[in-house]
Structure formats: C-alpha cells, structure tokens
Amino acid sequence: MTHSSPVRSLFLYLLCLTTLANVANAQIKPGRDPNQPIDQEYTNKIREYTTAPYFNSPLTDYLPVSPDVPTPKSVLGDVAGAPGKLPYAEDVYKYMRMLERASPRVKVFSIGTTEEGREMIAVAVASEQLISKIEENRARLTKLADPRTINMDEAEADRLVAASFPVYYITGTIHSPETGSPTALMELAYRLVVDNSPYVKFIRDNVLTLITPVVEVDGRNRMVDVYNWHLAHPGQNWPPLIYWGHYVAHDNNRDAIGLSLKLTRNVMNTYIAWKPQVLHDLHESVPYLYDNTIGDGPYNAWVDPILTDEWQMIGWNNVSEMTKFGMPGVFAHGNFDTWSPGYLMFIAATHNGISRLYETFGNGGADTLERTLSPGEYQRTWYRQNPPLPKAKWSQRNNNNYEQSALLTSLYYFGNNSKLFLKNFYLKSKRSVDKPKNEGPAAYVLPGDDPRPGNQAELLRTLQAQGVEISRATAPFTAAVRKKPGSGGGKNTARPSASPSPGASPTPEPKTEDRTFPAGSYIVRMDQPYSRIADALLDYQYWAPNDPQTDIYDDTAWTMGELANVEVVRVTDTKVLQAPMERVTGDVRSAGGISSNGSVYLINHNADNALVTLRYRLKDVDMEAAEEPFESAGRKFNRGSFIIRKASAEELRRVANELGIQVYAVADAPSVKMHPVRAARIAMMHTWLGTQDEGWYRIGLDQLGVPFAYISTQDVSREPNLKSKYDVILFAPVGRNALAIINGMPMYGNPLPWKKTELTPNLGRIDETDDMRPGLGWSGLQNLQKFVKDGGLFITVDDTSEFAVNYGFTQGVSANRSQRLRAIGDILRIKTVDPASPVAYGYGDSLAMYCFNGPIYNVNNGVGGRQRSQQRATGRGTPDDPDVPQGRPPAEIPEPPPRVEPWEAPPVTEEQRRNAIGLIPPNQRPRVVLRYADSRDLFVSGLLDGGDEIAQRPAIVDVPSGNGHVLLFSTNPFWRGQTKGSYFLVFNAIMNWDNLNAGRKLDEK
Ligand SMILES: [Zn+2]
Helix, strand or coil, X not given: CCCCCXXXXXXXXXXXXXXXXXXXXXXXXCCCCCCCCECHHHHHHHHHHCCCHHHCCXXXXXXXXXXXXXXXXXXXXXXXXCCCCCCCHHHHHHHHHHHHHHCCCEEEEEEEECCCXXXXXXXXXXXXXXXXXXXXHHHHHXXXXXXXXXXXXXHHHHHXXXXXXXXXXXXXXXXXXXXXXXXXXXXXXXXXXXXXXXXXXXXXXXXXXXXXCCCCHHHHHHHHHHHHHHHHCCCCCCCCCCCCCCCCCHHHHHXXXXXXXXXXXXXXXXXXXXXXXXXXXXXXXXXXXXXXXXXXXXXXXXCCHHHXXXXXXXXXXXXXXXXXXXXXXXXECCCCECCCCXXXXXXXXXXXXXXXXXXXXXXXXXXXXXXXXXXXXXXXECCECXXXXXXXXXXXXXXXXHHHHHHHHHHHHHHHCHHHHHHHHHHHHHHHHCCCCCCCCCEEEECCCCCCHHHHHHHHHHHHHCCCCCEEECCCEEEEEECCCCCCCCCCCCCCCCCCCCCCCCCCCCCEEEEEECCCCEEEECCCCCHHHHHHHHCCCECCCCCCCCCCCCCCCCCHHHXXXXXXXXXXXHHHHHCCXXXXXXXXXXXXXXXXXXXXXXXXXXXXCHHHHHHHHCCCCCCEEECCCEEECCEEECCCCEEECCCCHHHHHHHHHHHCCEEEEECCCCCCCEEECCCCCEEEEECCCCCCCHHHHHHHHHHCCCCCEEEEHHHHHHCCCHHHCCCEEXXXXXXXXXXXXXXXXXXXXXXXXXXXXXXXXXXXXXXCECCCCECCHHHHHHHHHHHHHCCCEEEEECHHHHHHHHCCCCCCEEEECCCCCEECCEEEEEEECCCCCHHHCCCCCEEEEEECCCCEEEECCECCCCCCCCCCCCCCCCCCCCCCCCCCCCCCCCCCCCCCCCCCCCCCCHHHHHCCCCECCHHHCCEEEEEECCHHHHEEEECEECHHHCCCCEEEEEEEECCXXXXXXXXXXXXXXXXXXXXXXXXXXXXXXXXXXXXXXXCCC
C-alpha cells in the first residue's frame, strides 16, 4: 500500500467534504411524481384496504405504473397487504424473479437453504448504474471493512468512501406469526424499481437496497398453511403455530450467538459477503410502529459508541418523519434493552454495521380486525408523544403502509447521509482493529493443553462462522495474565470470583502474573475487523442487581468459554500479539486417531461431545466405562473412560480421525471395575402446548448424530409398554405447569388438527395429530411411571422436573420456586458432589451452567422430602446458646444431629426407624450428583440477585424409582446451542442409563 502525501490527503479530504455537503443538502418532498401515471385500480385497492387515511403516507398511498414491470398483484391476485392473502415464500420469490426479468434494476441471489431444504434469497434493488457496479463497490466496501488492507490510511479511506454507495440490508418475517413483511417488501421492491418521484429516485440512485423477504422460510410456509386452514373453516378456532422453523420458534431470533440455525448462518454469510452498513429486521408485535433501534439501557457493553450514536440519529429521524406524515403510534426508545447480542439484527451491531429493528402491528394473519389496545399500549409517554389509538380497525394493508413508509424514509435518510455512514463504517472497523491499543484486550487465548480439545475446536468454529480469524501458536509463549485471586494462577484465570452483591466495594486493580502457554494454543487476536463479536462472546457479563432496567428482555449472560466448559484466557498484555503464530486456514479441528499398538482401545472421558457421536456411530461395537480413574501406558484416564476390547482398528481409526478423538491402543485392558456403555434407545417427548425450548435439544442431538424417536404426550398416553420401545425418555422444558402437561389445551370448541393435507401441505412434517388439544392425561402419567418402574430413565429439566416431582416420580425430593432469587438467563457455578456417579463422568469438580430461576430442590430420606429447620428457637442467649427453661434444673440436651449441608438429606433418626412406613430404602434414595456452589462462588456471569436462596441446593439429582431412574435438572443443560459444555451430563445419563447406580455409596440404614 502506498502512503499518501499530506497535501494529497488534504485535497481528498476537501473533495470529500464537498461531496458530502452536496448530498447532505438534498431535501426532497416525499410524494408522487404527477407526471408519472399510476395504477388506478391498485391505488383504489390500497385506499379501500387502508382503514383510515392517517394510516397511510404520501409515499405509499398510490402505486406508480410502468409498462414493463409487473406489480405484486400479478402473483398475489390482489394488492400487497390485501385481506385474506398470505403468499408462500415461493410466491414471493416468484415475484422477485419476475421483477429481475423485467428490470435491470433488480438482481436476485440465492443465499442458501433451510433445515427443510427450502431456498433463502437476497434481492438487490438500485439504479441500473449502481447494480452494474455491485462488484467494484463490494471491493471498496471490503477494504473499508478491513482497514488493514489499506494500512489504516485515512486518505485512502476517504477516497473509497467518496467513490462508494451504501448497502442497506432488510430482512422480513423471521417470526412466522408476524406475517406482513413479505408483501410489504414485494411492493417496496416494486416502488424502488418503478417510482420516478424525486424521493424514491434519490434512494434508487444512492443506496443499494438488499432484501431477504422471508428469513424463516419453513415457518412462513407453515403459517400460510394455518392461515389458509382458518380461511377454509370460518367461525372455528384454528391451530396455533406450534412449530415455526424445523427446530425452534421465536428463539430463531436469539441464535446470533450460537449460530445453530441455517437461517442465521445464511444471513451471517450474506452480511459478511455484502458488507452492508445496516441490517434491519422486521417484526410485528407492537402498535403501530416501534422503532426499537435505540431501545433502552443497558446497551451491549462491547459495541462501539459510534454505533449507539447512529442508533439515536436514525431512530429519531424515523419517528420525526412519520410524525410529520400524521401517522399515529410511531415511537422509539420503549423498554427494549439492547444488551444481548443474540438477535439477528445484532449481526450488524457486532460486525461494525448498524442494527435496526421495527415492531409494527400485525393481526397474526391477513384478516382485518377491530383491535382494542391495553392502556400500557395507548397511553402517552415521554418517548411516545403521538401514541396509537386505544381502539381501531386494523388491516394488513395498514401494516404494509407503515412498514414501507418507515423503510422509505430510512432509506432516504441513509442515502442523504451516505458518506457519513460509510465513513463511520470505516471508523468502526478501524477502531475494532485498534482494540489492543485502546480499550483492549489484546487477545483471548485458548490453551493448547485444554482437557477438552473437541469442545474447544467447536467453540472456535462458531467464532470462525462469525467471521473471526483464529491463529495458532507455533511455539510456546509467555504473556502477563490476570492473577487468579487467592492462588498462584492456573485454570479459570479470567474468572471473576467476587459475589456480585450491590454493596460490594469495587475490586482493586487485579495483579498480573506471567503465564506460559504451550505450542498449539489458539489465539483470537483483537487487532482484526471483527474483534468486537469475539470480545462480546468470550468476555464475562455483569448486570447490576440494582440496574434501573427492571424489564429484562432476555438472557443476561452468554460467556462462551464457560458454557463450553473450555478455558478462555483474556489477555491485555499486547506482547501476546508477538507470539509466534500462524493463521488457521479452514475449520479448526481437534486431532484424532489411534496412537500406539494393541488390541484394546482406551479413550479418555473428557466430556467432549464427540464421544457420544462415536458411541452411536459404532453402535454395534461393545464399549465399557471404567468406574474408577486408572492409569495405563503411562497416561491417566478419568472415571467413565471408554474401554473397547473388540473393534475393527481401521474403522475405529477412521471415525476417531473424523471426530477428532484420541484413541490409545494397549495390550491389556486395565484392571478396573467397568460396565457397558450402550447406544440407548432414546425418545424425545414433546407436548402440543409449546415446542420452543425442546427444539434446542433436538438440534443438539441431530448435530451430534444421536438418533431419537420423536413422540408426543398423546403417544405416551396410548402406549402402556413404553419400556419395550425406549430406554430413555427425555422431557425438555415446556414453559407450562404440570397440570397443563396433563390436561393439554381446553377441550372447548372444535378439534385443532396439525397434519399434512392438500390444504396444509407444510404441516405434520415434524410430528402430527388430528387434534392438538389433548395432553398427557392420567393414562399417560401412569404409562410414564410404569416406564420408570420397568427400568427406564426419565430425564426432566426445570419445569418438567417440577412435573416429575409433583406427580410422584421422585420420592424424597421436593421442589420450590424461588421467592427472592433473580437468576435471569445467567451462568452459575455448579459443584460436583458425587464424582462416582456416571452422570458426572468426564467433568471436574465444578462446571458453569445456564440457569433461569431454576427450581430449588430439597432431598430427604423419607417420603415427602421437606427440609427441616436447623435454627434455634426464640429464647435466652446468643444464636449459638441453648435456651434455659426457668424454675427447674437444666435438662440434658441430646447430642445434636450431625450438621447437614443444604444439598444433603438429613440422616435417618431412631424416631423415623421405629415404624419406618415413610422411610425410603437406601438404594431408592435420591442421589445428588451436582449442586449449586456456595454463595460467594455461585456467580459466574450475568445477573444474580438473591443467590443465597439457591446456593448449595441440589442442581442435578438422580432419583432411583423401581428398576429405573428419574434424573432431575434445575439448570438447563441444552440452551440455544450455547451450552455445549453441559450437554454431556445428559449424554452420560443416556449411555449409562442401565448402570446409573455405579459408584454409589449406600446409607447404612
Ligand atoms: Zn418478532
């Protein structure tokens, strides 16, 4: 790269200012060009379907006509937003491709497919001139996006900015019941192509608009099916949209952290390939248009302040312009906190662009309805000076008017200030590269000797999918790292240990110490353009318990290293950047294969998820688990390590290579107690009430190649012999209480079918039923209990654990909901209580887990399981003194019972044994495998308030029942593809389902 002379820089700078000034001065009145004919019939329909004149704007109250370009009516049969019309994704694409054929101003790109194989597209719309320069503009934007390529040369950046046009990326209907945006975006594309009004022409000449009209394509088509069913059955209730995408529902907009879903990956790849300055996602749940771009605090702590200023500028311009149109109910701010980076739009915020989101008002279909708002929705607030009407007739056309008008004013504003935003795009990218020199850190290091290289590689691949560059040390190196408080360093150096009590004094400047990392350590350098997303994902979060934001929108923590059970060290010492290293090309993979020789194969159990894939891939190979740690061939093996005595070396080598698993061949099996680890037959049980959270379990199992049958509570109600079909039934959280699981939906009205028919070709693909209403029922409950008694393993989590506890599956356990605790999607430390339990195989003495106010368990050796108070009664003396009855000699106090920890059952007393009706036999008593850490160690990341309520309580309990077991989780081991470090607790239970009592110490009495 050549370095510009100061004189030339000044010249370019002045030139740039002039250009900027010219563009920024453009003030064009919105509204039609009187010389351009309009489509009168279409325009009449717009007026007819708009329920009041003030629900439209001069930008969208007409439709211009062009002799060559078809209007949306050519596909829809009516205008965009017409009542009763919801197009399938394919119809939307068909129209976009008709536009492409009709006009050189449109190009349609395929950007990938969904889980069910449906296409996703991106449609570029701009003047012929801009469209013809897409590639050269992309080359310029790519340089602005990576200032290293121009040696951070400001003058060169200005030249590129002057020559470039911005890309504004709009995404529609990620949330399937929010139905309006596809037709709004069809018509918007048409207007951008055809309209010769100076306002729209200005946009066309200055901005490349990129549109993905349908993000959740699988869910869109199911929603259209359900809506069509509704139209065909007037006067009847219609089936709720139980499945949106193949795996999850609204959580598809929480996947920008874990990138588990194809839609997220496709939008991410499009974002990275096109380098747009904005990613603007369209939603519908607030009247009439909530531009939540600015939102409310706390803002995400890792984004550039330049971005948060841009939010203010763009958001308020939008509100102001729409207010001038006289459209009621347009506002910004609101109470949406902008903390989590999990939203789709946040791909832009964490990659040097601008994230935007509209909530418009939808009717969940295309019916025109009288809508009555709640006071909270229609009352005036400081940020909503022209609130929505308390009551109004509302149509999908109204919605389309709002969406298009707001988008057009945004595009115009963006075009009018394009040089400013392009320069900001460069500055944000440059400041990301400068991170080590400014706020830091310099890098994150993932040590080359991590005990879980497979999970480490998986975490790094997720970062790679975020566009982050990964380097690998070619030799050992030393850097100063934060000293672990109270010790000489070592693991979890970056972990804060303080309890987050609001009164705690600020921690003093942490001391550092030198740490040497081995060759092969991974280094995530922060002097790269996408350093912000890596920093945001790898760092810790702190949400103050007294934060003024009380309406917490989503999770407060997502620290990836902790959730992956992988060590991540934050290094501020810039010396780390001088370590000998090379960029990783291709995906990060852990090394696998067979070392040494012998006919017995040993695999250390390190809780790497690839081990479960291995178990199922080689499902016919006998494998055993060691019940104790052992040494062999000079290596240490953990409890649970696999021992394979008979397998094809060739096949094992191939699979181990592919999965990145180290296999050690030895001559003789170790002399340690062992039991079979089996490829159990798994059923995932779902309700017809909600499938949101269980989708994250299905995707986790599918990604790792763990087969399962997918059954509903209705299937279970009809199957008395579940054990003949399944070894393990997994019941993920439902989000409903135990009675709702039994009862299902109310049986009023008509049946609600969910199945594939001619009318509903996209339903039934995942599961189907003639009537969604019936639940598990009492027969289903009996069948499940029989399954456990017959020797099955029933795994429950959070609310389904409460179901198991409250409906008699788990003698000796009770569960309460917290009163004071606020663990709002945070990360807590969990301690191993019983390392000999197969559930804990491969784990160390502690683990970080995702928790959302999980149930608080008590365990007991008697039926019922109530915790007894160990506190003294009111009386004389200090809290540790005995009371003294007056007027008689003191009585002899019996030896107090041994102190019982909050996760333990109180020991059986002689009084209980006298007539032991309620006493649980020792081999049927609950076995606490992991517990919540002590108060002062409990907090890892996010918001924790009132943690003493759950501190030290059981977190994961194995409850024997008859010949089988129930495994209760208070934490959630499978959450949004982010908690890969806790998956193996479930896999351990599955593979050891018939040997869960291994290593168990029974009470003597
Ligand atoms: Zn939404």
